[in-house]
Amino acid sequence: MTAVRPGSRRELVWCIVVFALLGLAPHLSAQEVECDRCHSNRDFLAGKGHPGQDTSLYVPGASLTDTRHEGLACADCHAGYGDGYPHVAPTVVAPCQSCHEAAGRTWEASIHAVNVVERGDAPTCVGCHGSHAVFGAADRQSPSHPLNVAALCGRCHADSRIIGTYFASTDKAQARTAVAEFHQTVHGNALTRDGLVVSATCNDCHRAHDVLPADSAASSVNRANIPETCGACHVGIVEIYDQSAHGQAYSAGLMTEEGHQAPVCVDCHSAHGIVRSDQPQWQLGAVEECGTCHEHLYATYFETYHGKVTQLGFTLAAMCSDCHTAHNMRSASDPQSTVFPANVVETCSGCHAAANTNFARYQVHADPRDRRESGILYWAWLGMTSLLIGVMSFFGLHTLLWLVRLMLDHRRGAGRPPPAPETSA
Numbered sequence: 001m002t003a004v005r006p007g008s009r010r011e012l013v014w015c016i017v018v019f020a021l022l023g024l025a026p027h028l029s030a031q032e033v034e035c036d037r038c039h040s041n042r043d044f045l046a047g048k049g050h051p052g053q054d055t056s057l058y059v060p061g062a063s064l065t066d067t068r069h070e071g072l073a074c075a076d077c078h079a080g081y082g083d084g085y086p087h088v089a090p091t092v093v094a095p096c097q098s099c100h101e102a103a104g105r106t107w108e109a110s111i112h113a114v115n116v117v118e119r120g121d122a123p124t125c126v127g128c129h130g131s132h133a134v135f136g137a138a139d140r141q142s143p144s145h146p147l148n149v150a151a152l153c154g155r156c157h158a159d160s161r162i163i164g165t166y167f168a169s170t171d172k173a174q175a176r177t178a179v180a181e182f183h184q185t186v187h188g189n190a191l192t193r194d195g196l197v198v199s200a201t202c203n204d205c206h207r208a209h210d211v212l213p214a215d216s217a218a219s220s221v222n223r224a225n226i227p228e229t230c231g232a233c234h235v236g237i238v239e240i241y242d243q244s245a246h247g248q249a250y251s252a253g254l255m256t257e258e259g260h261q262a263p264v265c266v267d268c269h270s271a272h273g274i275v276r277s278d279q280p281q282w283q284l285g286a287v288e289e290c291g292t293c294h295e296h297l298y299a300t301y302f303e304t305y306h307g308k309v310t311q312l313g314f315t316l317a318a319m320c321s322d323c324h325t326a327h328n329m330r331s332a333s334d335p336q337s338t339v340f341p342a343n344v345v346e347t348c349s350g351c352h353a354a355a356n357t358n359f360a361r362y363q364v365h366a367d368p369r370d371r372r373e374s375g376i377l378y379w380a381w382l383g384m385t386s387l388l389i390g391v392m393s394f395f396g397l398h399t400l401l402w403l404v405r406l407m408l409d410h411r412r413g414a415g416r417p418p419p420a421p422e423t424s425a
Contacts, residue, residue, distance in 0.1 A: 035074040036061030038085055063132040096125040104259045106210035123305065128152060144198040150188065153202040154179040154410070157420075181272040198233075205229055221271070226264040234265075241265075245334070260293040261380060277326070280315045290320045300365040323347055323364070 005173060038044055039059040043407045049057045064070050075082035079092045097104025107113055107125070115122035128143060143152045156162045158179040167175040180285035182202075190199035209365045227250070231238030241247045249255075249262035256262075268289050275282045287310060291298030301307040301320075308425030311319035323339060324330075330337035338347045349353035357380035366374050 035059070035081075052231060060130055065133070068136055069132070084289055086118050100125075103209050110209060110211045111307075119165075121156075121165075123156065132301055144203070145203050146199075147191060147195065149201040150191065161315075185272065185274045186276050187274060194209050200233055204233070218337060221374045223261075223264060223266075226266055229336055230265040234387050237327055245330050256293050258293065258295055265291065283315050283319060283321075284310065284313065286321060296367070297365050300367050306364070318351055322350065343411065 009221060022338075037060070039057060046055045064072065068364055069077075073082075077094045079094050082089055095104070097108075112122040112124075116124060116211055130143065133141070135145075137144045137146075137385050139145060140147070142148065157175070163176050166172070185191060187200045190196040191201060210218075212222075214221045214223075216222060217224065219225065227238055227241065227247075242251070246262050250264060267270075268286065277283070287298075287301070291301075302311055306317040306319070310319055325338055327337075328336075330340075332339045332341075334340060335342070337343065344360040345355055345357060348360050352359065363374075363377065366377055368374050368377050371378045374381075
């Protein structure tokens, strides 16, 4: 064994001291603390968190790499921990609003913020965006990426406990099935089946941070704001709607003769159950939707050939939107209307190529019981109805009297064959 000289021994001690100091150096300055030296070591973290929370303390140094928070130091959010270990400061996490002021203000005004305070079961910033691996909404890894939003919102809105707590009343029935229905809609299919990130998802309609109930005037899904919300994507449709009879009545606050408000997008297309308009089930359902406001026209439509065929479940015959268009429906007195007298032949020609002026005189919504509006049709209906009732009454009475006579004759023995004459032996 080689002997170590006294001078060499002293040099070795100094080297050890120097290297030890170098190892502690990261803990001597708040700007140079290497948090991941401890928080990347599961063995070191064991038992140092609250019961069952050791995992939450495990934050490898790479957690912030390529995230929106990559340039931040741990102490920027965990204030007071920059002096290294052991930690002597109380547990303080800087609120996200410290940097994200606008998002924080809108979230604080939302229904989620109210429920966080009152019940503690609503999502916070961390609940939706994560704690350390925070990515931008355009990043596929982000929970707020368009392809991930439905699943993110569904964590609460498809939870039976949340549904039972907040959506148990009958007026919230639509909210109870919102997540399940969305995945079957044209919007949901475009996202999940076709991967189209331009399709509408939850936060496009309900917003990302200032989520408010539909009965709030400031809500993006309040009836008064629906055209604007849907118009963010369907720009051309809303422009047409605004010029239509429905859009004009909506803007003016007018109501139908039956007392109904002018329809907005969700009245015809629903909110979460939106399907393609070329689907037979939607087309047949659209007639029912029109009938919820136009009861009288709905009743007269089903008196016609078009209505009878539609009532049997076929989509071959003309329905409301075939004659009045889907969004640009106008009063029959409007020269731009498809049912304006000068335009009716062209409208009918869409199905009946040989349509002419006489053909187009057909009264689609004629009510034969309306003497003032129907004219000759009323008298024809009255005559035929009277004739039918008269004939049926006459022959009904005749049959009844004949039956009475047969019963009386039977009781008197009339019509029985005479008894056979007796013969002598």
